[in-house]
Amino acid sequence: MPKCCTLPPLEGIVLREEHVTGEDRQLAESLQAAKAAHFDADGAACDYAALVTSRERGRLAACLADLEKFDPKRVRIPAQTAFWVNVFNAGVLRDIPELELAASLGEVQAFFERPRLKIGGRLYALDDVQHGLLRGNLPKNGRLRPPMLRDDPRLAYMPIAYDERIHFAMHSACRSSPPLRVFDGGQLDVQFEDASTGYVRRSVRIEAGGAVVVVPRLLRWYAADFGGERGVLEFVLTRLEDEAAVDLVDRRRGRVKLQYAAFDWVLNRREASDGNRS
Structure with a gap:
């Protein structure tokens, strides 16, 4: 598996030193590299056949593996939301071969509900990230209960600020999904507004x-x-x-x-x- 190394600076993402750690910088840069190599200019469609066997997907997998022993509390407060959105989007791309095999809506939903990320020694489903952390531990559509119990230790990593525009930042790899973007805590308000406005104007x-x-x-x-x-x-x-x-x-x-x-x-x-x- 390729090492999650620091990549050359990439167009379209400028990570501010005061907001990032080495791990979330590398994850963001690897995600940007995958987007640049395999997505269209808008980030709306992907050449998954090329992505699956690519060096870029290998780097994403390596970066996510590096997070297995990473303490999310090291992520600075301004960068928390950007970090978890990038983790979600990277997890989708890393595990895209599984999503490609989904033959029904139920199997698609199971993809997001099944634990697949290990961060700081704890397992997360993609739904745990989106609905547990980024939405303040609220039930997803069609569910009555939130993804995490009240005493779940993972709730300690919930970003302090909630922003409803995260719905336009989560890339679920489908035709109605918001395009793939890479987020930086230092530019998050502008990036979220750009993502929201773009999705609204298209839809x-x-x-x-x-x-x-x-x-x-x-x-x-x-x-x-x-x-x-x-x-x-x-x-x-x-x-x-x-x-x-x-x-x-x-x-x-x-x-x-x-x-x-x-x-x-x-x-x-x-x-x-x-x-x-x-």
Whole structure:
């Protein structure tokens, strides 16, 4: 397995020294290398056939292995959220061969629920990272209980600040997933806003003269994270470019219906004819 070494500086990621440790720097740089080599320019689709056998995936696996004895409390407070998002996204890419074999939605869900990451001597499922740590230990969509018990020692690593925009940072390797990005605690607010705005502008439609707003289904699943349907509507409208369409919605004074687009769990494979292939 390739050693998780420090890579040359990569375009698009500048990690601030005061916010990172050696381990989370190496993980972020390895994740960026995998993105640059195997994803399209937007990070929305991946050449998984090439990724699976690649040096970049080997580096990701090595970096995650290095975290097995890493104390997450060493991650500085401003970098905690970025660290765990990068861990989640790296775990998805490392274990993509398993996700490729998923033949049903149930098997896809099992991929995220099965323990697969070992950090600081403790096991984590991807759901433990997303819903246990990054969402404040709240149930995932379709579940009644949070992923961690109240006395779970892993809760000590929960980031102090919660940000609902993490929903647009988690890459689940499917067509409806937000694109893959690499995050840095020193730039997190700007990066989260860029990720959220990009996803909203690609996914939201205003129809019927402003009477209907079609939004991504994940905003139905986690509407409470945004303050309910009214909060969802405000969140998306403030990020749309089409001011005329937004004005149509505003004129209706709340008489607006939210519709939720279907969520496509099909793997976001990059087409072989993609001209951006590297």
